Amino acid sequence: MEVSETIQCPYCSQSFELVVDTSVPAQRYTTDCEVCCRPFEVQVECEPGEILSLAVQGE
Numbered sequence: 001m002e003v004s005e006t007i008q009c010p011y012c013s014q015s016f017e018l019v020v021d022t023s024v025p026a027q028r029y030t031t032d033c034e035v036c037c038r039p040f041e042v043q044v045e046c047e048p049g050e051i052l053s054l055a056v057q058g059e
């Protein structure tokens, strides 16, 4: 089950949507900003269908 959440790039502060697969309860992965293309880490905790917490961290 996928849920979209708005996240903010830690470098350029641009907000954009991230789609999270909420069937995985704890996730950590690296994604690239759609605007400045710099990679940052996203940590997500979720229940099926709902995001409990989401944090972004630059390197």
Ligand SMILES: [Zn+2]
Pocket (backbone or CB within 6 Å): 009, 010, 011, 012, 013, 014, 033, 034, 035, 036, 037, 038
């Ligand atoms: Zn950016």
